Amino acid sequence: xxxxxxxxxxxxxxxxxxxxxxxxxxxxxxxxxxxxxxxxxxxxxxxxxxxxxxxxxxxxxxxxxxxxxxxxxxxxxxxxxxxxxxxxxxxxxxxxxxxxxxxxxxxxxxxxxxxxxxxxxxxxxxxxxxxxxxxxxxxxxxxxxxxxx
Numbered sequence: 001x002x003x004x005x006x007x008x009x010x011x012x013x014x015x016x017x018x019x020x021x022x023x024x025x026x027x028x029x030x031x032x033x034x035x036x037x038x039x040x041x042x043x044x045x046x047x048x049x050x051x052x053x054x055x056x057x058x059x060x061x062x063x064x065x066x067x068x069x070x071x072x073x074x075x076x077x078x079x080x081x082x083x084x085x086x087x088x089x090x091x092x093x094x095x096x097x098x099x100x101x102x103x104x105x106x107x108x109x110x111x112x113x114x115x116x117x118x119x120x121x122x123x124x125x126x127x128x129x130x131x132x133x134x135x136x137x138x139x140x141x142x143x144x145x146x147x148x149x
Contacts, residue, residue, distance in 0.1 A: 003098055005105045008046040008059060013039055015056040016048065023088040038085060044113075045082070047105050049089065049098045058089035060102040064115060078117035082110040085120075087129075099132050107136070 008016065017035040024030075039046050042063035049058035062084040073079060084106065089098045110118055120138065122129050 002052050003057070003093070003096075003101065004050045004052075005047055005101050006050060008039060008043065008048045008061070010039070012048050012056050012059075016059045019056070019059060019088045019090060020086060023090065024086055045106060045109060047102055047109075049093070049102055051093075057093040058087070058098045058102055060087040060106050061085050062106055062110070062118075062120075064110075064113070065119075076117055080113075080115045080117070082115040082118040083120065084118060094128070099129075100136070103132065103136055 013035050014032065016039075017030065017032045020030050020035060038061050042061070045063055046061040047059065048056045050056055062082055065081045065083050068081055073081070084103075087099065087102060089102070107118065118138075119141075120133065121144070122133060124130070
């Protein structure tokens with residue numbers, strides 16, 4: 001199976017939206033307008049995984065975080081920070097290197113644009129995603145916790 005990682009195009013967004021609705025973790029259901037907004041914000045950091053048949057089977061998107069105070073950047077030992085916003089891969093294409101390929105492509109683009117630190121949030125129950133990020137060198141630096149009252 002051959003998978004190509006390429007920049008997302010506007011005509012991919014409906015399929016990307018379907019993938020995100022089915023396979024990404026949200027606190028609220030995304031709309032097509034949400035997906036279009038992610039694309040419009042940073043198309044240079046939006047990639048899709050495409051099968052030889054032309055079917056989009058995964059995507060990743062991120063952006064450069066602006067407005068981080070200089071003191072924080074200094075404490076982080078970073079000059080520019082990227083954020084991985086969302087990634088999803090169809091169930092039938094998981095554990096085949098698609099997620100790793102998407103992640104590596106986005107990280108390469110961040111690096112080429114002189115972003116020297118990348119952060120992300122991932123739900124703790126998404127253990128395969130957590131393992132993928134750890135395998136790629138991400139480290140836990142904080143915990144987001146909740147308690148129902």
